[in-house]
Amino acid sequence: MATSTLSPLILVDGSSYLFRAYHVPYLQALSTADGHPTGAITGVLNMIKSLQKDYPNGNIIVVFDAKGKTFRNDLYPEYKANRPPMPDDLRCQIAPLHEMIEAMGFPMLVIEGVEADDVIGTLAKQASEEGIETVISTGDKDMAQLVTPHVRLINTMTNVEMDEAGVVEKFGVRPDQIIDYLALMGDKVDNIPGVEKCGPKTAVKWLTEHETLDNVIANADKVKGKIGENLRSALDQLPLSYELATIKCDVALEKNASELAPVEADTEKLTTLFTEYELRRHLADLKKGKDAPSAEEVVEEEAIPEAIDADYDIIFTEADFNAWLNKLMNAGTFAFDTETTSIDYMQAELVGVSFSCEAGKAAYVPFAHDYEDAPQQLDRDWVLGKLKPILQSTSYKKLGQNLKYDAHVLSHYDITLAGVAFDTMLESYCYNSVASRHNMDALAEKYLGVKTVKFEDIAGKGAKQLTFNQIEIEKAGHYAAEDADITLRLHHALYGKLSKEKGPLSVFTDIELPLMPVLTRMEEHGVLIDSDLLGEQSQAIGTRLSELEIEAHNIAGKTFNLASPKQLQEILFTDLQIPVIKKTPKGAPSTAEEVLQELALDYPLPKLILEHRGLAKLKSTYTDKLPLLVQSKTGRVHTSYHQAVAATGRLSSTDPNLQNIPIRSEEGRKIRQAFIAPDGYKIVAIDYSQIELRIMAHLSDDPGLVKAFAEGKDVHSATAAEIFGVDVDSVTSDMRRSAKAINFGLIYGMSAFGLSKQIGVGRNQAQAYMDKYFERYPNVMSYMEGTRQTASEKGYVETLFGRRLYLPDIKARNQARKKAAERAAINAPMQGTAADIIKKAMLAVDAWIATQDSELVKMTMQVHDELIFEIKESALESVTAKLVEIMNDAAELNVPLIAEAGHGDNWQQAH
DNA sequence: ACCCATTCCTA
DNA sequence: GTAGGAATGGGTA
Incomplete structure (x- = not known):
């Protein structure tokens, strides 16, 4: 009986959805005009309607938890004892929701003394016995134990369906092992005890080896290590955990599954209810007599996946290349991407380039794949020679994703990228800076609804990751061409939105896009570091650290790792019995600086630790690390400024972070002595005085x-x-x-x-x-x-x-x-306006520098309210004065904007 | 090899 | 109290 002609039974776990919907951010905002929350109601209704659409013949039954205790509380009084009481703004949504579901005509069950799970389990079992296919709609993983060849789960909020194979894929065990699996892990939320430190991985490992919980218990003495001890000490209560995790499938019900039939909807009552709770969409659907849109249609900005067939070329001949070049030149604007051997822009070598000027069509031109038996490719210099005039011309408009990187790489092949008209990373950042990342894969999914091939998919990961030149051209070509294609399509999707928003559009056009080449120049030029001086400092710090370590071990009476907060907690608060002042968010006794400061008044050890920590930090992060980052090609350190990271509009800096070089402590400040000027130059630091307060x-x-x-x-x-x-x-x-x-x-x-x-x-x-x-x-x-x-x-x-x-x-x-x-909200306008102003200053400074002799002055760093320059000694005063003037004029406020300059042979002196 | 918590550096 | 990046230890894979 693989299939059935009977209507499938759709069992809805209303309680699980109620809780889930309550926590969905965009639903939380919903309420009636007079403040009655309706987000959870809306979520559950959308979900039910979406099920209706997906299973037009389905017989939908909605099940909720009843109030009060269940038989599990009798088994184990602590069951769910840690649960906070239901919040009022959720509780008040339950009654109206129940009314609505009943008025819609769905059979609804709320059975006292058991949970919704048990009712669903019982109905599913009955249905199976009668040969009815069952779909359980839930967000609760515990239900996986109910899956059989005739019972599937569907998570309607994420649209993930799970059959037996799906359970194995998701959990690593079969449905009939789920209870064993849950019992082993326990459940913190429901307060079900399990084996300490046994999570999903360990549970799966044991069940794969021993099949059942009983066998795991029988073999408990063979498990080694700490986890083995934990298992053995849990043996007594595992049967209880098993019982608690088991869904009861023999609940006494008045009607069985086949007798619970829907009744006709009470439109009048629904109209009243939907009006009262201001559920306009549902009200409108009621009038139109159609099903409501699914939950995701309610969310704004939802991407509608584009169905575009990809047509990607890999170019091996001069004739094909020339044909593409012609297309690009006629296209007006085209997407462009480089493929290289490294994500480090200073180390990267070109492997190929890709383009697209029409959605779905793209080309990859490989020229440096060098794995064994790699096919003959076009000559790199020939390709670059052909491309150079186009890439350098402002007449041909280019777009890409983070083109700052590509501009760096091209500059190492004597190509100065120009005519960059758009950058999808910056478009996304200006349109909505609040995203965890603005990388292409994430943007493609968000704005196009398209899942792209990830670099890891074709190159592998970890130590064995291949570089692009080692990747088979067919694979590499698809990936590279897709990058260009997706970038183009992303631009169309994003720029359309961005261009409707005046403020964000002007930030993109007037600030971020023009800033990109300025940052490229700063990064490329780099900063000069006195590695010898840092080496001496490292050595001196190392000596002091050893002394401190010996002293600390003496006081503690044993050796321990001073850098380990955990070991230190043990020493301070257990061995030495020092009182705990503050706890970490996880509840461990804190050994943070402020705590140690206070303890240092009464005890000798904290003072040593403080000095040790401070010095260890300086050594590992700065004096040891910076010399290692000097590029042999240039003799300088080249940071990366990130333009699309800080939500407020600030830049950030990595590898190394040049925006957190110490200044506050005496020892730390010495590190700035190692940021030096080249011969014949001075370091000039110009910072805005009190810029945020002025704003x-x-x-x-x-x-x-x-x-x-x-x-x-x-x-x-x-x-x-x-x-x-x-x-x-x-x-x-x-x-x-x-x-x-x-x-x-x-x-x-x-x-x-x-x-x-x-x-x-x-x-x-x-x-x-x-x-x-x-x-x-x-x-x-x-x-x-x-x-x-x-x-x-x-x-x-x-x-x-x-x-x-x-x-x-x-x-x-x-x-x-x-x-x-x-x-x-309070901070962002001030921090962000300061960021806007210094970015505008950087644009103006860069524009002026471009009019001067190229050896006169370089802008080398930006530290939020400060710009650092190398200025030729012979013109120190006049250039400094000019730069201060430009910075002062970067914005017109109703208070003066004041920039102050200092100079010296190194950054410390310049302050 | 990766994730996390903790700590500490900056504006 | 805002915004970041990075090193470390310690756990798990």
Whole structure:
């Protein structure tokens, strides 16, 4: 009986979906005008309607958990004891949902004393016995135990269907082993005990070896190691865990599966309910008499997968290449991508190039694949010679994904990429910077609904990963051509959206895109490092570290790894019995700096550890590492600036990160001595003074703050005078320090609690300071409040230049997340506007430098509010003055924008 | 070889 | 309290 002519039974685990829907962010935002939440209702209704569409003949039955205890609580009083009570904003959605489902005519079961799982298990078993195919719609993995040749699971929210093979694929064990598997692992959420430290991997391993839980138990004494001990100590309660994990399939029900038939929908009642809960979409569907769209159709921005047949060429002949070249030249705009041997732009060698100028059509031109028996390819220099005039011309418009990388590589073949009109990575970043990554694979999935071939798919991963030249041309060609094709299609999808948003579009056109070649030049030029000096520093630090280690071991009475927080916890809080001051988020006793600072007052060891940590950090991260990053080709260090990482609009820097070179501590600052000027040059560092506070003054237009800046006052002293009600001349350094903390705190969207911790006063005192501040600077307060409000209304905030930052959590029910989003909303316009301004300054500086002798001055680094240059000694003063002027003029605020310069033979002196 | 938590460096 | 990157240990694969 492989198939059945009877209608399939569709069993819906309503409770599982209710909880899932409740936690879906975009559903959380839904409520009626008077604030009754409706997200979970909407989620479950969408899901049921989507099932209706997918199984038109299906006989749908919806099952919910009943209130109160179940038989499992009798077996084990601790069952689900850790569950927090159901939140009110979920509880209040249950009754209306039940009413709606009943009015829709679906049979609905809510049976006391058992869980929905048990009712579903029972119905599924009955159906199987009658030869009815069953589909269980659930998000709960435990249900996998119910799967048989006639029972499948479907997760309607993710649209993943699971039959017996699917269970094996997902879990690594068969459905009939699922209970054993669950019993071994236990369940933290339901408070079911299992074997300590036994997760999915271990459970699968044991069940693969021994088939059943009973056999695992019988062979328990053969399991070695800590995990074996854990298994043996769990033996007694494993039978209980097994029983708790078992879904009961013989619940006494009034009607069996085949007797539960749907009744006609009560349209009138549904209209009333949908109107009351303002479910407009469902109301509209009711009128049209059609099924509601599936859950994903409700989400905005959902990509509709494009059905485009891929037609990719791999070019081996000059004639074919010339034909493509002609197409590109006539295309107006084309997508372009390089394939190379390394992701490090300084090491990379070209292996091939790909293009596309029409969706679905692309070409790959290989010229340096050198695996054994690789076919004859076109000559690299011939290809590049042909391409050079086109790539260098601004008349031919190019687009790509992160073309900064390609520009670097091409520059090593004497090609200066120009005419870059679009970059999909930057388009995505400007359109919506809040994404974990703006890489092509993620964008293709998000905006095109297309899954691309990943580099790892063709090259493998880990130590055995191949480089592109070693990959078979057929495979490589498809991958490379797809990259160009997808980039082109992504551009069409993304730019259409971006161009409708004025602010984000101007950030893309006027700031990010033109900044790309500027960053390329900075990275390519690199920074000069005195490796010998760093070597000496490493050695000195090493000596001191050994001394500290010996002393620490003596005090502890045994040897231990000073760099291990875990071992240190043991020594401090167990061996030495020092009281715990603070715990880490995971609950372990913290050994963080602030804790050790405090302990250092009473005990000798923490002080040693602090010094050791500080020095070890300097050595491993900076003095040891930087010399290793000097490129032999240039004798310099070449960082990577990332333009699409920080959600606020800042740059970030990696390999190495040149934006966190120490400055605060005396020893740390010495590292900056190793950032040196070449012969005949000076290092000049120009930084913006108080840029974020000035932006706050501008955005809030607070008279007091604006005046303080206009008069060129020390703003922290001025603030202190206002808050403490004293004359500016009587402000003590303590007052100034507190005022400074408040000023910074405001930029970070702080609370009184945060401030009190920062400046070491009580919470009430901190609140009093803040009240006083807002009294003196009332527009700052209204600005902050206004920002929170706009963020909540629009879902995003903007910088002065239109850069946008979305805040998906701004309406979160979870108060911690909501508060965090509010702080980000306060901070982003200030941090982001500062980022816009320094980027504009970089563009203006670069444009001016281009008009000068190429040896006169180079911009080498950017550290958020500071630009660092190498300037020819002979023209030091005039060039510095010019640069300061350009930076001052980068933006017109209602307070002065002040850049301050310093110079020296190294970066430390320049400060 | 990879993931994670913890810690610490910057503006 | 905002925004980042990187090193380490320690667990699991």
